[in-house]
Amino acid sequence: MIGVISYLVFFTTVASILAIAVLGLNLQWGNTGLFNGGVVAFFGAGAYATLILGGTPQADHLGGFELFYPLALLGGMLAAGLLAWLVGVLTLRLRHDYLAIATFGVAVAFETLMRNAEGLAGGAKGLRGFERPLREALGDGFTYNLVFLAFVLTLLIVVYVFLGRLIRSPFGRMLRAIREDEVAAKSLGKSPSRVRLTAFVTGSVIMGLAGGLYATFYAFISPQDVLPILTFQIWAMLIVGGAGNNAGAVLGTFIIWGGWTASGWALSRFAPIEAQLYTGTVQFILIGMIIVGMLMWRPQGLLPERLVVSQSGKPENKHKTGSRR
Amino acid sequence: MIQSLLDGILVGSILSLGAIGLTMAMHMLRFANFAHAELLSIGAYAALVFDGLFSALFPPLAAAIAPLSLTWALSLAIIISMAVTAGSAILVDRFVFARVRAIGGELSMVFASFGVALVLRNLISLIFGLKTQLYSQDIVFAVVISADPLLLVKPDQVFALVAALVIMLILHLVLSRTTLGYSLRAVAENPTLAQVSGIRLSRMIALIWIIGGGLAAVAGVFYGLTNQISPVIGRDLVLPIFAATIVGGIGSIYGAVLGGFLVGIASNLALVILPSGYSPAVPFLIILAVLLIRPNGLFGEARE
């Protein structure tokens, strides 16, 4: 029983961290219509910067500034924000499939840099030498995980509430106005490019926070953590949960990550012994089929966006997830 | 330097073949199909199966066509493989994409294609195993075409390039000279108007998959011939093919051809400038550079 609780605490921590990143993406895609194909670059920037700033000195790479943990985490968010600003200035005027591939390229370039620049980030063997905050006081075990979960959940709630307010604010309305009809928004004297950049940077800072927490939890980060599969996972969570809806984003995260891990567990337990070696492959087939099935059954996501409009000037917006261009 | 350029062109022809199908689907069906590169895997494995079958049934066919490592059996297998791959593409469209298209938006399609890619890739590895396979164990030596500067080309690669160019020419003629081509282009320009003038959309969609699948099969076999076959062909090639499509401009077949060569050359030349560890980033830096100057790719049109 204690094992089950211990596992659930662990699972919830990882899922909550991912949920924060999904919320960041929801601001960019769900509310602003920016197709960010490079989520993992901003997540990774947060993770690497947090460990570099907060870690102990290491002989062979940059870092070991031993900053006070909250400062290191803020530094990680800042790093993600700076990267997003740079990328945003260069690419946000692109049409969205072009934007997707351009940002995807940024993520690949980020991973490549981390893998090769040993002096900067430890190279392929990754970045270590980070002391988890409060480890001395709490030890390494269940208590630590419980306290860390509380910390992560608090931040998840803070981000959730912040985004909820942001979306209901005049700024949030402007985001949706630009998403739906850029020309109209422009004609009303708004500056779409500035607003979009703000949303892009804000979303990326939130992803950077998620990355920082992720690296803190494992006290380690390596190029293997920032492969494109993570971008895909985070997108799948948003699409399944419901783009444009924050509650949906969180729900989608728990469902996809839960399904991802539970399918592996179930196969290891119930598949016949001769088939055990093939379960990894079978699991990927299942994951693919779940995603396809979901899109065939409910493409708008489990909790679709509820449009907050003061007066409806448009016909019903049925195909939320993709009809804009 | 010149060698890298040459290598780039030879590798690029395979990317071009893949990119043509992708750009057509992206333009006419309006979604980024991440499963497209899996069609190359299907093509490569289908050819492997029929190559083995033909060689076993008619041993004389197993002889290589000098100076290539390509056998008569494999040449026949390519044709069957084109049909198998086109058929699979139509099936996937019928069972998945058509349904998602009916109820979901563009992004649903993109993610559905991701899911389809995962399923196809892992089905292939379940059936054929994870190991690397080859059409022919022989290694055909490269031919020296110039001693100073030293220039080497492999006959198989030259064959792949020439064949790819011929196929592209045929495609060009079909699209620009036949009624079929006109209909296809009409659908691409304006689907609603095309339907009004009596073109059946479903038939055109099938045609896109036939062309895209057939070309992908050829690209897959050529890739297998000049490199090797493994279940992750799709995963390894999906990004370069996308890069080629985007650089060329979505919807432009000529752009896709050029894009393929550009990406091939760029990734070969990159090593002259950068340490080889950084090479995966190079195609994307090219994309970024192209898009900064031309936001819709080289031959793409703004589409609102």
Added chain:
Amino acid sequence: MNGNSMKRAGFAAGLAAGLMTLGNAAMAQDCTTKIGAVLPTSVDWGRPIAETAQYVVDQVNEVGGVAGCQIEMVLRDSQVDPKVGVDAAKALVDLDGVKVLLGAVSSGVSMPILTSVTVPAGVMQMSCCSSSSAFTTLSEEGKTDGLWFRTFATSGVQAATGAMVAKEQGITSIAIMYKNDDWGQDIGRIIAEDFAALGITVTGSVALNDGAPSYRAEVTEALRGQPEALYLALYPKEGIAAVREWISLGGTQKMIVANALKSDEFRDSVGLQFLGDTLGTDTASPRVASADAFVTQYTDRFGGAPNGPGLANSYDATMIALLAMEAAGADATGDEIAAAIPRVTDPNGTPITADGAGFAAAVDVLKAGGTVQYQGATGNVRFDANGDVSAPAVIWGFTEDGIEEKRYVSLEEVDAFIASMN
């Protein structure tokens, strides 16, 4: 712990285990002990590693299992994704209650499992194949609690043996191609230093990335300096692609390869006619008959010799873990199992072979309170304080019917050679 108290503890544990087995003799086969494995079964080189681990478990179960219980290996795919691997490890530890975890392969997966799952939970982790030097550092900092072991010899010996081969062959210029991961980067860097120390010119050092559609450009780059020989630290998939390109472009057939290319797949796909001048390095099996027995048995079971990256290492990792479980007795904790490792890898212990019969023999010795020396598939494995192994080396070549050992290099010889370079 000094030798005396260790012996006493070992004796006590052995006695306890013995008594327990006696008591449970009637119901011995009704119990099952679970061990966990987190391995990349969905990756080409990962699946055989998992297969080998399962093979060891089957062998041990045939001779009665561990401490009278059958072993069930719960296998999870790591997908080479750290998040997925860590979650799988956590589930194995918390939900299945395993005390021993085998895995992972990639250092990037093993490391977070170690820091956030196994060490906090006091579970012993035994990896076949993680090679990063970061583990040694971590252990030196005292953060592994003695729970971490790996049967993959550190890259220093591998590189030194490669350099030794190059020197003996009278090679004066060489190009290096390495896999761009933690293992390849490590070995690529070390061997470049070794070559330089020996006065061999390195004409180029080229990293090969995973999943690149073609290695043509990399090969062209390596060819540029027109080296006399080529050093390869690659896995079979990229090895096959790169070497086929290399040979077709007229590159030298004088190649020196690291252990990951000791693979039948590589030999068959490249072709023996091009590999006549290729010499490889690996950690060595002991100079005893049992090593041949292992190869024979393995060949019978899988229809091919244990030639492939990490197979022998995986065999030893699993077998040593099970031996340690046996030595620690039923219901031992992860710490106790880890502490029992020296009892099964004792250089002065009774030698036992790497097979089911060897395990059965070990059971008897351990029950009597003795210690055993496991003569494994990779040699007489012995861990240092950081859980690292250093093993003697062997130089091998490809032949008609597989892979043939050319020369055995003892640990002393390797050490002397390394010292001579500095």
